[in-house]
Amino acid sequence: MSPIQIARRLSEISPRAKMLIMLGGDAVFLPLCMIAAVSLRLGSVADALRTDADMQLMLALLTIPVLGVAGLYRTVVRYIDLRVLLVSGVALAVAVVLVYVLATLMQFLELPRSSVLIYWFVAFAYVVTSRFVARTLLRRGIRSGGRTRVRTAIYGAGEAGAQLAYSMAFSSEYRALCFLDDRRDLQNKTVAGLKVYSPDLLAEVVFRHEIDQIVVAIPSASSAQKRRLIRRVEGAGLPVKILPGLVEMVDGKAGVSDIREVDVADLLGRDAVPPDPTLFARNIAGKVVLVTGAGGSIGSELCRQVLSQHPSRIVLLDHSEFALYTIDHELQHAARGTEIVASLGSVLDEALVRHLMKAHGVQTVYHAAAYKHVPIVEGNMQQGLRNNVFGTLNMARAAxxxxxxxxxxxxxxKAVRPTNVMGASKRVAELVMQAAALRAGGRTVFSMVRFGNVLGSSGSVVPLFRRQIRAGGPITITHPDIIRYFMLIPEAAQLVIQAGAMAKGGDVFVLDMGEPVRIADLARSMIRLSGLSERTVDNPGGDIEIQSVGLRPGEKLFEELLIGDDVAPSGHPRIMTAHERHIDPALLDKMLQSLRQACEANDSESMLRQIRNLVPEYRSADEVNAEAAAGLATRA
Structure with missing residues (x-):
């Protein structure tokens, strides 16, 4: 039987059997350790055997119950670490003292007293060596279960990286082979038994160690630092994974179970600005809050953030039963004294909206309910306008x-210089809120918060690209030059809440979305992070092709956040205020009535005509995109 087969057999036996094997081994070898100690003292084995062997056996076996009391037999052998040295040393010292005392009390004069001290050293060496040999065998048996372990290079030789390497020593999935680290004082050193290389030697390291994947293990790095680290290694043509941040790691210790795929948020996310506690709680703490569209991507995150500020009650409104059930179930488990009310219905039901406001004494409303998918609303103009415009009108009147x-x-x-019905409908919704603010005269503070795409929302390109990569491609993008702003959903929700707390009435807040992202570059990064290559004319043997399928109806190449240039800081580093045109409330009422009649007749031409009256900056996507393409050609 080979050593690996022996190790596998050992790893498969029960814990009780392993404990009995340890006891049996100690019962055999500890007396031998005593004989060895006496032999070393007297100079020969023969002399030792002539010195009352029965007494030596009894005294040696006395060590076993001492080790048992110290917990050495309850320790899971494959998880034994250097602490066993301390436990063994102390336990054996106690055993030696007991042996010495017994030998003295029983007047066993034939046993040299100094041999007892020698016995401590010999027994200590045996106990520690036997346990670490057993640990090695058991780990080898567990790892040799027929699966090939993924050969891994760890980027980051700090505390988290070292913990991860130790954790991989127990793993049947991963095998850590080396470290990469930018710190010169660590390079060419050994950490957790593995050599540390400079990232400049990445290609050589991958070839030498036959690396299968790279794990970035620097959880304390900022978002910007993580982006740099990930982009530095993604060109190796290997899958890249990452350890989460310290906040996400429950116990702050890195283990194999913490390793996850690199998310696009790791590439696009920014370091969050902690919410201003005063602003964050102002409209929520102890109050009744209504969230419409509560089951959606933004609405559900708003609910979570609102709950963190301990309102007295949260009223959830959504027309999707499943979405409402999901967020209600989640919030009920985390409520801690906040009452959660789940209401199934649409914002188009004006009677329901009024009832919710009055029956629950609502004090703060976050109106997130909207149809937002550009091509769907473009093909279903009537329903898109009814929900986004007249649903907002119902909400404003009821409030x-x-x-x-x-x-x-x-x-x-997309409400800024819109090229599609969805964007135009949201701009009309803004006009509704501006008119409501003028009518309210400050009694109810109406405001709106404008931002771009959020990562992970329903319909986002990110999950679509991920599915396409898993299917072997191709990745489909609408246009090679299309650019979008992205923001993490939690950051967007926090900024929405803070912006609302700063409102005075009729405010248009614009969130700082950071730098725009070229969608084609995002797709290429996701391909590389999956350990694959892009298939192009120059690289026909690549794995995944990126195909441009053409812009969708109403879609434009570039999004904007401001209609005009009249923008001012708000006092928050990532929130701006925009001063934009509004329509007199009486005139807006007449224009909305004309739009309602067009919707009731389901007359597409009339609906478009009324939208253009309300939003004169509304233009066709083809016209806007032609101008953008001409601008790109000129710059090229």
Whole structure:
């Protein structure tokens, strides 16, 4: 039987059997350790054997119960670490003292007293060596279960990286082979038994150690630092994984179970600005809050953030039963004294909205309910306009009638110089809120918060690209030059809440979305991070092709956040205020009535004509994209 087979057999036996094997081994070898100690003292084995062997056996076996009391037999052998040295040393010292005392009390004069001290050293060496040999055998048996372990290079030789390397020693999935680290004082040194290389030698390291994947293990790095680290190794043509941040790691210790795929948020996310506690709690703490579209991507995150500020009650409104059930179930488990009310219905049901406001004494409203998918709304103009425009109108009227303190509309960058019905409908919704603010005269503070795409929302390109990569491609993008702003959902929700707390009435807040992202570059990064290559004309043997399928109806190449240039800081580093045109409330009422009649008749031409009257900056996507393409050609 080979050593690996022996190790595998040992790893498969029960814990009780392993303990009995340890006891049996100690019962055999500890007396031998005593004989060895006496032999070393007297000079020969023969002399030792002539010195009352029965007494030596009894005294040696006395060590076993001492080790048992110290917990050495309850320790899981494959997880034994250097602490066993301390436990063994102390336990054996106690055993030696007991042997010495017994030998003295029993007047066993034939046994040299100094041999007892020698016995401590010999027994200590045996106990420690036997346990570490057993640990090695058991680990080898567990790892040799027929699966090939992934050969891994760890980027980051700090505390987390070292913990991860030790954890991989127990793993049947991963095998850590080396470290990469930018710190010169660590390079060419050994950490956790593995050599540390400079990242400049990445290609050589991958070839020498036959690396299968790279794990970035620097959880304390900022988002910007993580992006740099990931982009530094993604060109190796290997899958790249990452350890989460210290906050995400429950116990702050790195283990194999913490390793996850690199998410696009790791590439695009920014270091969050901690919320201003005063702003964050102002419209929520101890109050009744209504969230419309509560089961959606933004709405559900708003609910979570609102709950963190301990309102007295949260009223959830959503027309999707499953979405409502999901967020209600989640919040009920985390409520801690906050009452959660789940209401199934649409913002188009004006009677329901009014009832919710008055029956629950709503004080703050976050209106996130909207149809937002550009091609869907473009092909379903009537329903898109009814939900986004007249649903907002119902919400604004009900809020004013019920004396709600604050009402915040969640808007979009597509409302700026819109080229599609969805964007135009959200701009009309903004006009509705501006008119409501003028009518309310400050009794209810109406405001709107405008931002771009959020990572991980329903319909986001990120999960689509991931599915396409898993299917072997191709990745489909609408246009090679299309650019979008992205933000993490939690950051967007926090900024929405803070912006609403700063509102005075009719405010248009614009979130700082950071730098725009070229969608084609995002797709290429996701391909590389999966350990694959892009298939191109120059690289026909690549794994995944990126195909441009053409812009969708109403889609434009570039999104904007401001209609005009009249923008001012708000006092928050990532929130700006925009001063934009509004329509007199009486005139807006007449224009909305004309739009309602067009919707009731389901007359597409009339609906488009009324939208253009309300939003004169609304233009066709083809016209805007032609101008953008001409600008790109000129710069090229």
């Amino acid at each position: 004013a009638e019920a004396g709600v303190e604050t009402c915040v509309l969640i808007s979009t960058d």
